[in-house]
Amino acid sequence: MPVLHDEIPDDGDFDADRKRGEFDHITPEDFVSGADNPPGWLGSADIDRARHQLPIAYVEIVPVRTNEFGQIEQVGSLLRMCEDGAIERTLITGRVLFHESLREAIARNIAKDLGELALPMIPVSLQPFTVAEFFPTPGVSEFYDARQHAISLCYVIPIAGDCKPRDETLDVEWVAPSNVVLDQFISQMPNGHGRIVRQALAWAGSQS
Amino acid sequence: MPVLHDEIPDDGDFDADRKRGEFDHITPEDFVSGADNPPGWLGSADIDRARHQLPIAYVEIVPVRTNEFGQIEQVGSLLRMCEDGAIERTLITGRVLFHESLREAIARNIAKDLGELALPMIPVSLQPFTVAEFFPTPGVSEFYDARQHAISLCYVIPIAGDCKPRDETLDVEWVAPSNVVLDQFISQMPNGHGRIVRQALAWAGSQS
Amino acid sequence: MPVLHDEIPDDGDFDADRKRGEFDHITPEDFVSGADNPPGWLGSADIDRARHQLPIAYVEIVPVRTNEFGQIEQVGSLLRMCEDGAIERTLITGRVLFHESLREAIARNIAKDLGELALPMIPVSLQPFTVAEFFPTPGVSEFYDARQHAISLCYVIPIAGDCKPRDETLDVEWVAPSNVVLDQFISQMPNGHGRIVRQALAWAGSQS
Amino acid sequence: MPVLHDEIPDDGDFDADRKRGEFDHITPEDFVSGADNPPGWLGSADIDRARHQLPIAYVEIVPVRTNEFGQIEQVGSLLRMCEDGAIERTLITGRVLFHESLREAIARNIAKDLGELALPMIPVSLQPFTVAEFFPTPGVSEFYDARQHAISLCYVIPIAGDCKPRDETLDVEWVAPSNVVLDQFISQMPNGHGRIVRQALAWAGSQS
Numbered sequence: 001m002p003v004l005h006d007e008i009p010d011d012g013d014f015d016a017d018r019k020r021g022e023f024d025h026i027t028p029e030d031f032v033s034g035a036d037n038p039p040g041w042l043g044s045a046d047i048d049r050a051r052h053q054l055p056i057a058y059v060e061i062v063p064v065r066t067n068e069f070g071q072i073e074q075v076g077s078l079l080r081m082c083e084d085g086a087i088e089r090t091l092i093t094g095r096v097l098f099h100e101s102l103r104e105a106i107a108r109n110i111a112k113d114l115g116e117l118a119l120p121m122i123p124v125s126l127q128p129f130t131v132a133e134f135f136p137t138p139g140v141s142e143f144y145d146a147r148q149h150a151i152s153l154c155y156v157i158p159i160a161g162d163c164k165p166r167d168e169t170l171d172v173e174w175v176a177p178s179n180v181v182l183d184q185f186i187s188q189m190p191n192g193h194g195r196i197v198r199q200a201l202a203w204a205g206s207q208s
Numbered sequence: 209m210p211v212l213h214d215e216i217p218d219d220g221d222f223d224a225d226r227k228r229g230e231f232d233h234i235t236p237e238d239f240v241s242g243a244d245n246p247p248g249w250l251g252s253a254d255i256d257r258a259r260h261q262l263p264i265a266y267v268e269i270v271p272v273r274t275n276e277f278g279q280i281e282q283v284g285s286l287l288r289m290c291e292d293g294a295i296e297r298t299l300i301t302g303r304v305l306f307h308e309s310l311r312e313a314i315a316r317n318i319a320k321d322l323g324e325l326a327l328p329m330i331p332v333s334l335q336p337f338t339v340a341e342f343f344p345t346p347g348v349s350e351f352y353d354a355r356q357h358a359i360s361l362c363y364v365i366p367i368a369g370d371c372k373p374r375d376e377t378l379d380v381e382w383v384a385p386s387n388v389v390l391d392q393f394i395s396q397m398p399n400g401h402g403r404i405v406r407q408a409l410a411w412a413g414s415q416s
Numbered sequence: 417m418p419v420l421h422d423e424i425p426d427d428g429d430f431d432a433d434r435k436r437g438e439f440d441h442i443t444p445e446d447f448v449s450g451a452d453n454p455p456g457w458l459g460s461a462d463i464d465r466a467r468h469q470l471p472i473a474y475v476e477i478v479p480v481r482t483n484e485f486g487q488i489e490q491v492g493s494l495l496r497m498c499e500d501g502a503i504e505r506t507l508i509t510g511r512v513l514f515h516e517s518l519r520e521a522i523a524r525n526i527a528k529d530l531g532e533l534a535l536p537m538i539p540v541s542l543q544p545f546t547v548a549e550f551f552p553t554p555g556v557s558e559f560y561d562a563r564q565h566a567i568s569l570c571y572v573i574p575i576a577g578d579c580k581p582r583d584e585t586l587d588v589e590w591v592a593p594s595n596v597v598l599d600q601f602i603s604q605m606p607n608g609h610g611r612i613v614r615q616a617l618a619w620a621g622s623q624s
Numbered sequence: 625m626p627v628l629h630d631e632i633p634d635d636g637d638f639d640a641d642r643k644r645g646e647f648d649h650i651t652p653e654d655f656v657s658g659a660d661n662p663p664g665w666l667g668s669a670d671i672d673r674a675r676h677q678l679p680i681a682y683v684e685i686v687p688v689r690t691n692e693f694g695q696i697e698q699v700g701s702l703l704r705m706c707e708d709g710a711i712e713r714t715l716i717t718g719r720v721l722f723h724e725s726l727r728e729a730i731a732r733n734i735a736k737d738l739g740e741l742a743l744p745m746i747p748v749s750l751q752p753f754t755v756a757e758f759f760p761t762p763g764v765s766e767f768y769d770a771r772q773h774a775i776s777l778c779y780v781i782p783i784a785g786d787c788k789p790r791d792e793t794l795d796v797e798w799v800a801p802s803n804v805v806l807d808q809f810i811s812q813m814p815n816g817h818g819r820i821v822r823q824a825l826a827w828a829g830s831q832s
Contacts, residue, residue: 070746122694330486
């Protein structure tokens with residue numbers, strides 16, 4: 001599948017045959033500027049087959065605004081256009097690519113959804129606050145993904161810069177943990193993503 | 209690939225088309241007794257292709273013996289027969305199968321290496337103490353796996369029962385964290401597995 | 417303050433002048449049998465003064481029953497007789513004594529509330545799932561303790577044995593995380609202890 | 625004990641009778657500018673008595689420089705003048721004051737040692753990477769503190785700003801985790817503080 005200039009590789013893109021090192025000096029900006037898009041993204045047939053054969057590694061990010069003491073002042077959620085035209089509320093989530101490190105995957109997915117000036121403060125340790133297991137069968141757990149079995153490493157990441165939603169992301173909305181609107185937002189996040197927000201706030205010690 | 213009676217599915221086996229729920233009442237003993245071996249293990253061609261296309265989700269377990277206060281008294285390591293006939297020292301490690309939960313994967317891999325009477329005390333939270341990223345290119349990180357890009361969720365798991373090494377696992381050796389032999393054992397674990405032992409002991413607050 | 421035979425040292429007891437090593441071979445049973453009660457418990461005047469002068473280190477334990485995969489099947493809570501004769505629902509909580517290790521404090525407080533046959537499975541790492549800060553001023557945080565500023569390291573601890581409530585603890589009640597009764601129990605735990613149960617379940621990945 | 629203008633309250637200062645809320649709008653700068661020094665610091669007799677009666681709650685901070693991916697690029701250590709005139713290498717460490725939150729204690733102690741422009745990035749969760757237990761008896765654990773039994777919550781904190789060592793802190797030295805000099809620095813940190821650096825790097829997944 002050819003990747004066009006200035007196009008962000010999306011979740012169905014692929015990455016075989018890419019050699020280690022090609023990502024070494026790539027910053028989120030490189031993914032945006034397009035000229036240095038990583039080679040080797042595969043067609044959708046391959047990723048579709050893999051999705052029915054083995055668990056897919058994901059990162060899922062709860063974006064937050066913090067004060068100078070590290071306390072969460074606002075929790076972010078994304079409004080996104082689905083393939084069927086509906087709008088859904090969700091978090092930042094994406095597949096880890098072949099030969100991509102978790103830190104690269106986190107930076108790339110944040111840049112993809114929030115733009116290149118978001119200035120994420122990626123944590124010192126990659127110990128996730130939880131691991132969410134999404135199964136393709138509804139009802140067996142609180143986490144459901146029709147496409148695949150996904151193992152998602154979940155992180156809370158403070159965003160220090162400016163957000164410019166991109167591509168299918170229509171808007172980023174921020175709300176204080178103590179605001180009653182948060183309950184409404186969480187209830188709008190389907191398939192367990194709202195639960196991940198609650199787990200994040202519990203882990204952070206935020207009132208919610 | 210047919211799975212024979214009493215055979216433990218190995219790392220190259222596969223699991224497509226297995227429905228959620230087939231593992232629901234399966235205990236490690238089921239994997240051992242053979243009559244209820246999960247259906248759907250795939251041939252090695254599929255898993256080999258996937259290994260060159262996307263990261264593979266793994267669990268890696270540092271088995272320990274603890275005292276009544278939860279302190280590590282002994283760290284276990286496995287002596288295993290490699291395919292080329294050499295013997296290597298390693299930890300308990302295995303792929304997460306399609307539609308298998310992390311807790312099932314942990315229990316299955318421990319039963320596979322230590323036998324069905326090991327009585328692992330799987331922790332209440334699946335927050336791993338570290339996530340080890342193995343790349344198929346030597347030298348780019350401390351973790352190397354020639355076969356694949358593996359994302360390995362690492363856990364320290366107390367073993368309360370009796371260990372009977374099985375299959376390619378020749379022996380399980382236990383040593384106290386304070387014993388100088390541990391340094392020797394760690395140096396014998398290649399490709400970063402020894403480093404995972406050190407990280408486990410640091411996280412547990414054990415002297416080493 | 418003299419400590420009588422078979423009496424469990426309570427929260428107002430003290431421990432000055434005790435030498436390191438006196439606890440080394442003490443198991444929870446020793447605290448119960450009485451003959452080996454640690455020396456040096458101080459009078460209540462000293463502990464009262466300290467409570468108004470500096471933060472007091474505590475451990476707080478959410479007792480759980482787990483299945484063979486480590487999943488929480490039941491959460492425990494204590495019914496306790498208050499000094500004023502009222503009955504309150506609470507968790508296992510107690511001060512860390514001078515020269516006592518955290519592991520000793522955890523074992524001692526569990527034995528004190530659940531009896532000597534509770535068989536707690538103290539975790540390999542003492543990294544708490546949260547740190548609750550109780551302040552003596554109502555309303556400033558979700559955690560309130562009229563007596564003191566307490567810094568409480570919180571742990572989820574599986575109980576493998578039999579519970580015999582002791583002293584002021586009247587009963588231990590167990591309920592499944594998915595049971596609607598849990599919400600009622602949590603609402604009965606005042607001063608933030610119910611919130612600690614919610615944080616524990618979120619960290620453990622339990623449905624609640 | 626009177627606290628003079630522009631003086632940083634030191635570890636022997638005290639805090640009784642301070643009301644909750646007096647710290648609410650206090651930033652590290654307030655501690656520095658002096659005019660708003662918190663009231664209620666006690667004399668050394670009281671703190672000395674408490675140190676022999678019960679465990680003292682501490683925070684201990686490993687300052688680091690990170691890159692845009694959150695990886696540790698440098699680890700900081702302090703050179704400090706001891707009371708006897710000797711120079712020792714250490715970390716940022718300090719007592720939590722009465723009615724002071726952990727986040728306030730972290731910010732205050734960093735400002736005290738690194739100055740008011742250090743811009744620490746205090747983490748979203750106060751789950752410490754380890755809890756170090758210092759006992760006043762040499763040899764019983766790897767952590768020793770002649771003055772007291774201290775329970776120290778340990779954090780790795782990225783420093784984004786400029787450091788101006790203050791008071792008894794003579795200098796802050798930074799070294800890359802992969803630099804052989806780090807081993808030398810660690811060996812110069814007595815009483816277990818070097819071990820905390822190793823635990824921090826293991827938890828962060830840094831090579832060392």
